[in-house]
Amino acid sequence: MFRGRKILGEEIRLGCQTVNSARTPTAPDSAPTFRVYTESGTLTATGFLPPTERYVVTGLFEYMLALGTLFATGRYMVRYQYAISSTSYTPEPDTFEVVGGGDTHGQFVSLAFLDRPDADWIVGQTDAGNTLINRNPHV
Amino acid sequence: MVGFVPLGTTTFGFPIQCTDNNRHPQTPDAAPTWRIYAAGTAAALLTGTAPSSDQDSQTGWRPTSNVSITAGNNFASGNVYFIRVSYAISAVTYTDTSTFAVT
Numbered sequence: 001m002f003r004g005r006k007i008l009g010e011e012i013r014l015g016c017q018t019v020n021s022a023r024t025p026t027a028p029d030s031a032p033t034f035r036v037y038t039e040s041g042t043l044t045a046t047g048f049l050p051p052t053e054r055y056v057v058t059g060l061f062e063y064m065l066a067l068g069t070l071f072a073t074g075r076y077m078v079r080y081q082y083a084i085s086s087t088s089y090t091p092e093p094d095t096f097e098v099v100g101g102g103d104t105h106g107q108f109v110s111l112a113f114l115d116r117p118d119a120d121w122i123v124g125q126t127d128a129g130n131t132l133i134n135r136n137p138h139v
Numbered sequence: 140m141v142g143f144v145p146l147g148t149t150t151f152g153f154p155i156q157c158t159d160n161n162r163h164p165q166t167p168d169a170a171p172t173w174r175i176y177a178a179g180t181a182a183a184l185l186t187g188t189a190p191s192s193d194q195d196s197q198t199g200w201r202p203t204s205n206v207s208i209t210a211g212n213n214f215a216s217g218n219v220y221f222i223r224v225s226y227a228i229s230a231v232t233y234t235d236t237s238t239f240a241v242t
Contacts, residue, residue, distance in 0.1 A: 002140040021161035039152035040204045043195055075142055077154040090164040093154035095141050
C-alpha cells in the first residue's frame with residue numbers, strides 16, 4: 001500500500017494488521033517489526049510497531065515514523081514481519097515518498113523575536129524538540 | 140499502489156516480498172520476474188528479474204531497483220501502470236500485482 005507523500009519533518013503512519021494463516025486477526029508473539037529501505041535497497045530505519053486500540057481490536061499495530069535526519073527526498077519501501085506461535089508472517093510491503101519542501105527539524109511550534117543591540121534574533125522551538133536561533137531575519 | 144513516479148526516472152524501485160499461500164516469508168526457487176503493463180495493452184512494456192538472493196538477510200525480500208520509467212520505454216505522464224511479479228516456492232507459482240502512476 002502507498003502510504004502517501006510527506007515532507008521532511010513530518011510523520012508518516014506505518015502499520016499492519018496481524019492475521020494467522022486463516023486470515024483471522026490474531027495477536028502476535030511480540031510487536032511486529034518494520035524495516036524501511038530506500039528505493040535502491042539501502043536500509044534506513046527499523047523499529048517496532050506498538051498496538052493500536054489494543055482493548056478494542058485484535059492485531060492492529062501502527063507507528064508514526066518521524067521523517068528526520070535519517071531521511072531525504074525520495075521513495076521508500078517498508079517491510080513488516082511478525083510471528084504467531086513462532087511462525088513468521090510478512091504482510092504486504094508498504095511504500096511512501098518524501099517530497100521536497102520540508103526540514104528535518106520539523107515545523108516551528110513557538111517563536112520569539114529578540115531586538116538586541118547587536119542584531120535581531122528569532123528563537124524558535126520545533127516539533128522535533130530542537131531550539132534554533134536565527135539572526136537578522138528578513139523577508 | 141507503489142506510488143507516483145516522474146517520467147524520466149531511471150532509478151524506480153518497488154518492493155517484492157516472496158511468501159507462500161499463508162503469507163509466511165519464503166526464499167523463492169529462483170529470482171522473481173516482473174512485467175509492467177500499460178492499461179489496455181496485452182504486451183508488457185518492460186520486463187525484468189529481481190535480485191537472485193534475499194536482501195538484507197530478510198527471507199524472501201527481493202526489492203527491485205533501477206527500473207527506467209522513460210518515454211523511450213513507452214511510458215507517458217498521466218498514466219497508471221501495472222506490475223505483475225511472479226515467483227515459485229517449492230515449484231508452486233505465486234503472483235503479486237501492484238500499480239504506479241507516472242507524473
